[in-house]
Amino acid sequence: MPTPECIIFDCDGILVDSEQITFSVLSEMSREIGVILTETELEHHFLGKSLNSIIRFLGEETGKNLADTFESEFRQRTFDRFKTDLQPVDGISALLDRIRVPVCVASSGPPAKIKMNLALTGLTNYFGDKVFSCYDLKRWKPDPAIFRHAAQTMGYRPGQCVVIEDSPTGVRGAIAGGFRTYALSRHGNEQLLADAGATVYHHHRELYDLLFAEG
Structure with missing residues (x-):
């Protein structure tokens, strides 16, 4: 298998450990409008999906128009938490220190x-x-547009790149775009990631050898 010439990283859950904070805030805000959803339930149903899809779901559940207020309040609360609690995903800095090919970020945020x-x-x-x-393109995963845009802007074809993801939604988008895809599983969702088409791993310390020792 050829070694990658460019690596496209998702951000949340791959580079930064933001998802627990995100789903904690979403759970709090959902309760405030009368929808009881645990962090685990939100993660199971919405990991890797756009905030707009979550807002639509909550609007349907409550019969309220949340489009004008929910996102701004959510962003403010999560940003406040990020500033005090956000950490890089374990092992990512050591991995990036070893990589000698171009890298970029392709995120739904x-x-x-x-x-x-x-x-x-x-x-x-x-x-x-x-x-x-994805906000720049107005097209969200699993649409492969963000991955194709990233590869093209970086100067590579999909077959020359690999994508690093952590959600089945993101994996499906990358596979649809023609990208070899690796997925970090930290949520007990190994089978879902594999079924979506990814090579699954469990810690960033494993990834370098998967990428560069197979050639």
Whole structure:
């Protein structure tokens, strides 16, 4: 199997350990509008999906129009938590230190959130301005557009790249775009990730050899 010439990383759950914070805030805000969902339930149903899809679901459950207020309140609460609690995913800095091919980020999050979280966790210098957001394209995973856009902008074809994801939604998008895909499983969802088409691993310390020892 050829070694990659470019590596495209998802952000949340791959670079920054933001998902527990995100689902904690979502659970709190859901309860406040009368929808009781645990963090585990939210993670199971919405990991890797857009915030808009969650807001639509909550709006349908409550019969309320949440479009104008929910996202801004959610962003403020999560940003406040990120500033005090956010950490890089274990092992990611050591992995990035070893990689000698171009890397970039392709995330469903807003550009400002991605850049803030990379800065808070000390990862900005690994990626510079090579940060791509679904918000810029108005197309969300599992649509493969963000991965194709990232690869094209970096100057590579899908077959020359690999994608690193942690959600079945993201994996399906990458596979649909023609990318070899590896998925970090930390949620007991190994089978879902494998069924979506990814090669599954469980800690970033494993990934370098998977990527560069197979050639």
